[in-house]
Amino acid sequence: MSVTTFKVPVGPQHPALKEPENFTFTVEGESIVKAEVRVGYAHKGIEKLMESKTYLQNIPLVERICGICNTAHTICYTQNVEYLYDKAPPRRAEYLRVLIEELNRIHSHLLWLGVVGHEVGFDTLFMYVWRDREIILDLIEALTGNRVSMSFTTIGGTRRDISPQIESKMRKGMDILEERTEYYKRTVPVDPTILARSKEVGILTPEEAVQLCAVGPMRRASTLRDDVRSDDPYAAHDEVPFNVISYDTCDFYARIMVRVDETLEAINQVRYCLDHMPTGPIRIRLPNTPPIAEAVSKVEAPRGEDMHYVRSNGTDKPARYKVRAPTLANLAPLLQTMTSRGKYEVNVADIPVLLAGIDPCMCCMDRSVRFVEPSKGKTWVWTMEQLKKYTRKSVRRPLSGNVAGR
């Protein structure tokens, strides 16, 4: 490295969705030229622990891998074990699984929109969106008994059924949420605060997205149209119609709009499930010990493609279970969006916004950031509030329209 560059470590408790990762940025002046990451601060040893519990005891453990996309992990796990038995759950259970999955997606995207408002400096949007999020949490609590970790699916189907009172409450809730989401879709693209912090920030070209194996909204905001629900349909997604959302601008603004549009699509899918719910049982009974086999299961979590792999050895405990959460796949594209290349420059002030752009999901902590400037021999510590104040009053760059050679 030349003499004028210096390294800035950010983390492990860093300023975005309060997730612990340790970043080291190599900076030249204000712009970042290289980014490196160390993770593992919230490593819970779940894969090793799953080898010492039975398949049924593992369901609450899998649920607690992630707080917000817990339904995706549970559906992926129960599907995986059902693939080992080579048996499918009843059709009503598959529709109920799609229902709870789309409710979870609406919840996750609304939560993320509020956090984006908070990161950008627009706290009013944050408060409004999180007030509307209470509607969806009350619906989930009425259906499953708990606001966040739902415990709704099990091996062979689902555990609870939906009653007519809950169904009518859900339709009313969907109407209110649709009106509120349309309102956010009108306000967000024209608001100058959000536009200044999100247009042409965090560029990821389609070629880079393919080579670095990006998943989820991060991939669909770079013109690609890959979605597990349409490429590899599971549960009832081959019958419930929906549109794959993708935007062309490859920046942070596209990621916001992809998630807002996906919320509207999820509301339509919930309504379709309620209208066309088949009758029948909700669960089949399966024996304790699956046959010796291997299985791979993929699910579209709110953050991207979630993939699980299981191998059984004839006992009632798994021999190997692998969970690949979507945030791990998005780490390499994240480092690429934070590197200045060609005509595209990334500033230190963009760090919190870019970190929120992949919707990171690891754990929850919050502390301070350490800056090191070896050329001047200075070290100083900023708390999260100080870094945020610095980012909010930093100079707005003018929109050029021709970035990174596109």
Place this chain on the structure above:
Amino acid sequence: MSSGAEESIASEMKNLLGELLEVKIPRPRRLHIKVKPEDYKRAAKHLVESIGLNHVSTITAADTGKEMDVMTFLFGRGVEVMLKAAVPKTDPKIPTLTDIVPGVMFYEREIHDLFGIVFDGHPNLERFILPEDWPEGEYPLRKEYKVTRLKGPREVD
């Protein structure tokens, strides 16, 4: 909906490598292939560049006693392909795939931390998940490593 893509990919790989150690199609849109460790990189290169499976979902490993299986999951043309190769525990080395698909660098670093498999040609095999003061030579996800408890679950005092 099985479109026949699984069988055509399996036969293309058989033509390329001569013979495959294991071929399984357990359900639609899934294909499991096992190859020798010498053919691993050539098979992955053919799958990514010629057949068009350019999205790598993950790379993982499993401990089977005397050997360790390295498994790569690729997706494309509507099929999820699992490419497996077994390396011996006494000399766990396998070529890297970062020159074909750069996005797998973190998956290989994670396996190196947790299983001890060395990927020849990887640009940066440092610690990724385990802390800096973890002792060398201890690989948590191997079967020999036992999880010990500090205190019983029901000791209340």
Place this chain on the structure above:
Amino acid sequence: MSLAAELFRNLVKGRATILYPFKDREKVHVPEGLRGKLAYYRERCIGCSMCFRVCPSETVEMIEDARGKRPRFYLDRCTHCQQCEDVCPTKAIELTKQFENLGFNRKEMILE
């Protein structure tokens, strides 16, 4: 700006939050089927140990008493997953609607 209209609408609507637990504690809406604190009915239990086998977090411990085998629950480990209630053949375990389950002493959280 469209936000100005929203601001005026919310000025007349009033608060969206309640000052729990100091005021309006009864306004908290508790739905049917909430997975709250565990309740155990000794007279219905037959000592089959199914709850012990399915519990994911080792909350249940089987002990002996005058009538035979029965479970003892360490409620500070409970994850409220409701598996024990699902598998119990005689409905001797029930998850109530009580959601205020804090304690300061682990010994107080053992349910005999």
